[in-house]
Amino acid sequence: MELTNKRYNDEEFFREREEVLKTWHTGHEVDLSEAVEYQRGIKTEKRFCTKLGKAIKEKKTLVQPRAGVALVDMHVKLLQYLENEGEADLLPTTIDSYTRLNRYEDAEHGIKESKKHGNSMLNGFPAVNHGVKGCRIVTESVKSPVQVRHGTPDARLLAETAYAGGFTSFEGGGISYNIPYAKNVPLVETIKKWQYVDRLTGYYEEQGISLNREPFGPLTGTLVPPCVSNAVGIIEALLAAEQGVKDITLGYGQCGNLVQDVAAIESLRYMSEKYLKRFGYEGYILSTVLHQWMGGFPQDEAQAFGVICWGSAVAALAKATKVIVKTPHEAMGVPTKEANAAGLRATKQVITMLADQALPQDSVLLGEIDLINRETEQILERTLELGDGDIAIGTVRAFEAGVIDVPFAPSRFNAGKMMPARDHDGAVRFLNVGNLPFDDSIKTFHKKKLDERGKAEGRGVNFQMVVDDIYAISKGRLVGRPHK
Numbered sequence: 001m002e003l004t005n006k007r008y009n010d011e012e013f014f015r016e017r018e019e020v021l022k023t024w025h026t027g028h029e030v031d032l033s034e035a036v037e038y039q040r041g042i043k044t045e046k047r048f049c050t051k052l053g054k055a056i057k058e059k060k061t062l063v064q065p066r067a068g069v070a071l072v073d074m075h076v077k078l079l080q081y082l083e084n085e086g087e088a089d090l091l092p093t094t095i096d097s098y099t100r101l102n103r104y105e106d107a108e109h110g111i112k113e114s115k116k117h118g119n120s121m122l123n124g125f126p127a128v129n130h131g132v133k134g135c136r137i138v139t140e141s142v143k144s145p146v147q148v149r150h151g152t153p154d155a156r157l158l159a160e161t162a163y164a165g166g167f168t169s170f171e172g173g174g175i176s177y178n179i180p181y182a183k184n185v186p187l188v189e190t191i192k193k194w195q196y197v198d199r200l201t202g203y204y205e206e207q208g209i210s211l212n213r214e215p216f217g218p219l220t221g222t223l224v225p226p227c228v229s230n231a232v233g234i235i236e237a238l239l240a241a242e243q244g245v246k247d248i249t250l251g252y253g254q255c256g257n258l259v260q261d262v263a264a265i266e267s268l269r270y271m272s273e274k275y276l277k278r279f280g281y282e283g284y285i286l287s288t289v290l291h292q293w294m295g296g297f298p299q300d301e302a303q304a305f306g307v308i309c310w311g312s313a314v315a316a317l318a319k320a321t322k323v324i325v326k327t328p329h330e331a332m333g334v335p336t337k338e339a340n341a342a343g344l345r346a347t348k349q350v351i352t353m354l355a356d357q358a359l360p361q362d363s364v365l366l367g368e369i370d371l372i373n374r375e376t377e378q379i380l381e382r383t384l385e386l387g388d389g390d391i392a393i394g395t396v397r398a399f400e401a402g403v404i405d406v407p408f409a410p411s412r413f414n415a416g417k418m419m420p421a422r423d424h425d426g427a428v429r430f431l432n433v434g435n436l437p438f439d440d441s442i443k444t445f446h447k448k449k450l451d452e453r454g455k456a457e458g459r460g461v462n463f464q465m466v467v468d469d470i471y472a473i474s475k476g477r478l479v480g481r482p483h484k
Helices: 010-020 025-029 032-040 048-058 072-084 104-117 127-140 156-164 187-206 226-242 258-278 301-317 337-354 363-386 391-401 440-457 463-475
Strands: 062-064 091-094 146-149 169-171 212-214 247-253 285-291 322-324 419-422 428-432
Touching: 010 156, 010 187, 025 127, 025 156, 032 156, 032 187, 048 062, 048 212, 048 247, 048 285, 062 337, 072 091, 072 127, 072 337, 104 127, 127 146, 127 156, 146 156, 156 169, 156 187, 187 212, 187 226, 187 391, 226 247, 226 258, 226 363, 226 391, 247 258, 258 285, 258 301, 258 363, 285 301, 301 322, 301 337, 363 391, 363 440, 419 440, 419 463, 428 440, 428 463, 440 463
Parallel strands: 062 322, 091 146, 146 169, 169 212, 212 247, 247 285, 285 322
Antiparallel strands: 419 428
16 A cells, blocks of 8 residues: 555455454454454443543543553552552553564563563563453453553554553554654654554444544654644644544643743644644544653652652643653653652642643743744645645655654654754754744744853853753753853
8 A cells, every 4th residue: 555644445454454463473362343342341431532531621631650561460560559559540551662663572581581580571561462361451450541652663463452452542653653763664664554553443433432542742752842743743643533533632742941831732732623624534532641851850859759740730731631740760760660659649739739720821822832833834834745735645755855853863764954952941942943844034033042042151052052951951950051
């Protein structure tokens, strides 16, 4: 099938399914008709879509951790602890790195070593290896909805296993789980494979089973300008909607400046609605997620809680539907379940305190929203132009041309010419716009903002600012000021 933003026809889809399910021996456990009926029997309160929809109506922000270990019984205990002691509203199953790369034999070895040592020797849950039966043990063991979170360029078998296993939400996308994660995987390849995931989701939808899909918003999580991550999220939403997905969560990774972060989520809501409606998609439910700071964390636990709570404030004031929570052990590796739960409780405390508060819709906030809207629109319009109106084709060409450019991405299919840096107030601006298709007024604005910082710090505007900014939060600041 040639790449295009057109819905799979049934013949193509089911022919491909036969091959996908042969990828690993647990694929034979997936019976689509039986899986639909199993999903139909899941209680309403355990469905992601239901809980997100209720949160939207009640204007609440839900809290969700990241978590995953190698063995089924260990993973069940971890999720139950986060649900009960961490008061998590939504639960995750973070997938291990071997599974993300479709290295199921290595994952199997990790399972055996974990059993041998009585400790998780994998950095996540190998869902494909545990199969439908293992996944159902997990999803049936908790009271809350459970989502699969990962980082997989080819997630077709994982999605088949997860949906049949009772998970009601699936994260990722053909751009967001390629460009920030892989070096040599062509974008054409991953967009096609994620169209399969979205078509599978759409198939369940057609049987009356609504499953949530969530593109990965933060991308590299390192000084990503809001317009770049928002544009990618909107593209992945359009690709998903074409395949029949009806419940979509779009995400954004906290950058650190409160006004810019709130503006980014407000812009994301507005622009995604605008483009989904423009292309005629109807009957969908759109929610948002704020990812707490994805960059380097302070090693000091008290300082780490400060970073977590700042992200919680952003989520609450932006009225995000949910927030993905970090832990006070972020700088030291895989957190304990106790640390994970502590991060959840701290987040919930801040969100509850700010639930009835809002940032004033003043000229600063409205100006930032307008700026992000204009930047995002210029990226998307040029992408559509490159694809002759087809967003899938346009996306591949846009990355080739640097019209979409993700900072610090490992992919050789990413131009890597755009360079961000913080301004004097800590907002992420463009040190170098690369080939992003901005008009002169936008370019002038960013230059002016960085010149203001350079003047205040008594130094030239250069790459050293970027380096300083990357390490700043781990050293207790937001803007990487020179030492005095």
